[in-house]
Amino acid sequence: xxxxxxxxxxxxxxxxxxxxxxxxxxxxxxxxxxxxxxxxxxxxxxxxxxxxxxxxxxxxxxxxxxxxxxxxxxxxxxxxxxxxxxxxxxxxxxxxxxxxxxxxxxxxxxxxxxxxxxxxxxxxxxxxxxxxxxxxxxxxxxxxxxxxxxxxxxx
Amino acid sequence: xxxxxxxxxxxxxxxxxxxxxxxxxxxxxxxxxxxxxxxxxxxxxxxxxxxxxxxxxxxxxxxxxxxxxxxxxxxxxxxxxxxxxxxxxxxxxxxxxxxxxxxxxxxxxxxxxxxxxxxxxxxxxxxxxxxxxxxxxxxxxxxxxxxxxxxxxxx
Amino acid sequence: xxxxxxxxxxxxxxxxxxxxxxxxxxxxxxxxxxxxxxxxxxxxxxxxxxxxxxxxxxxxxxxxxxxxxxxxxxxxxxxxxxxxxxxxxxxxxxxxxxxxxxxxxxxxxxxxxxxxxxxxxxxxxxxxxxxxxxxxxxxxxxxxxxxxxxxxxxx
Numbered sequence: 001x002x003x004x005x006x007x008x009x010x011x012x013x014x015x016x017x018x019x020x021x022x023x024x025x026x027x028x029x030x031x032x033x034x035x036x037x038x039x040x041x042x043x044x045x046x047x048x049x050x051x052x053x054x055x056x057x058x059x060x061x062x063x064x065x066x067x068x069x070x071x072x073x074x075x076x077x078x079x080x081x082x083x084x085x086x087x088x089x090x091x092x093x094x095x096x097x098x099x100x101x102x103x104x105x106x107x108x109x110x111x112x113x114x115x116x117x118x119x120x121x122x123x124x125x126x127x128x129x130x131x132x133x134x135x136x137x138x139x140x141x142x143x144x145x146x147x148x149x150x151x152x153x154x155x
Numbered sequence: 156x157x158x159x160x161x162x163x164x165x166x167x168x169x170x171x172x173x174x175x176x177x178x179x180x181x182x183x184x185x186x187x188x189x190x191x192x193x194x195x196x197x198x199x200x201x202x203x204x205x206x207x208x209x210x211x212x213x214x215x216x217x218x219x220x221x222x223x224x225x226x227x228x229x230x231x232x233x234x235x236x237x238x239x240x241x242x243x244x245x246x247x248x249x250x251x252x253x254x255x256x257x258x259x260x261x262x263x264x265x266x267x268x269x270x271x272x273x274x275x276x277x278x279x280x281x282x283x284x285x286x287x288x289x290x291x292x293x294x295x296x297x298x299x300x301x302x303x304x305x306x307x308x309x310x
Numbered sequence: 311x312x313x314x315x316x317x318x319x320x321x322x323x324x325x326x327x328x329x330x331x332x333x334x335x336x337x338x339x340x341x342x343x344x345x346x347x348x349x350x351x352x353x354x355x356x357x358x359x360x361x362x363x364x365x366x367x368x369x370x371x372x373x374x375x376x377x378x379x380x381x382x383x384x385x386x387x388x389x390x391x392x393x394x395x396x397x398x399x400x401x402x403x404x405x406x407x408x409x410x411x412x413x414x415x416x417x418x419x420x421x422x423x424x425x426x427x428x429x430x431x432x433x434x435x436x437x438x439x440x441x442x443x444x445x446x447x448x449x450x451x452x453x454x455x456x457x458x459x460x461x462x463x464x465x
Contacts, residue, residue, distance in 0.1 A: 015304070022240050022247075028236075046279070047282070080236065084243070131343075149329035160405070177455040178455050181399075207438055
């Protein structure tokens with residue numbers, strides 16, 4: 001019997017957590033776009049200095065560092081380092097048939113701490129706060145993957 | 156009943172779209188390699204300046220910016236920001252049991268616009284063209300993840 | 311019948327390989343953290359220069375290049391370029407119902423070469439050694455995705 005169906009409440013919890021995290025990560029591109037439009041900079045390609053309707057007065061500094069855009073990119077990068085592995089570890093974890101409360105704590109706990117981490121990073125909180133909000137998510141990924149490994153090895 | 160089998164034509168469409176996108180993203184590393192060999196630069200690690208059979212005449216500029224190699228890396232980075240989330244959102248979308256035509260439009264539409272986006276980026280088209288070819292794919296990811304979220308929440 | 315259950319020994323092999331690779335990639339963040347603490351640098355955000363209990367004597371060079379931290383980030387980046395696509399291609403490959411020995415060779419071969427690649431990159435081996443250990447994994451991803459594509463297209 002497959003655990004990967006919506007008849008399995010643990011998989012339903014996974015789909016909810018995973019889809020929120022996908023929406024979060026995919027939205028980061030749009031935040032970067034918004035910041036590039038607001039600050040007219042933080043571009044990356046030489047062709048972005050061509051005169052176009054959206055960039056009527058190009059100048060070379062537009063390719064240089066731009067803190068608001070770079071911040072959005074750093075947050076995005078942090079998502080790329082974490083969320084794909086959450087998505088994969090969560091799926092493997094569902095297959096190990098965990099109890100529903102454990103699954104909900106881990107999956108929803110991941111979502112909540114990642115969203116708080118985003119707010120802390122966006123508002124430039126000190127590193128200690130960012131780290132405290134990043135750590136639970138990383139431990140959840142490591143725990144889910146370790147459990148999947150142990151269950152599979154002993155199968 | 157699991158939707159994640161090749162007896163389900165929606166899943167077949169997903170496997171086709173997903174495998175093409177994996178081939179595309181994994182090929183970007185090879186494009187970067189080709190450009191590094193052609194332009195003998197765009198390297199990243201100090202040890203890449205050691206004299207070896209493949210780099211018989213090393214010089215420090217090989218670690219500096221190199222537009223053809225950097226362009227390949229930027230396209231690759233754009234893939235990393237998008238394709239893993241397409242792969243995950245598409246899988247969750249299949250589980251929501253969409254109609255086959257809707258699934259084919261979204262999954263194959265994603266593939267087509269991503270391949271066109273690649274050609275536009277590689278040939279250094281202006282940002283407006285790149286953006287126009289990136290946007291449909293991003294909206295498809297957001298739509299598929301939103302639908303998965305709504306279906307799971309109402310389950 | 312779903313192939314994605316632990317009753318399928320090919321899927322068991324996938325879960326073992328995938329969970330090891332997730333643990334590997336997720337551990338890279340911790341290696342970067344360890345290097346940042348050891349070398350008190352390689353930071354990225356302006357707010358990381360604020361005086362805090364973990365950074366009692368901040369100075370601007372902490373935001374500049376820092377080879378040990380940057381090396382950890384480069385290895386991590388290489389993981390992001392490869393492992394998510396291994397995770398996805400491996401899952402699609404399982405669905406094509408390969409023989410168990412073929413699946414074990416490809417899945418465990420990927421894990422072994424990626425771990426050796428990590429050791430080569432961490433110890434700054436020349437590019438030729440790094441490339442020789444990266445190439446098998448990339449070819450395994452391309453092979454698994456190609457097989458999934460061919461099986462799905464002919465379905």
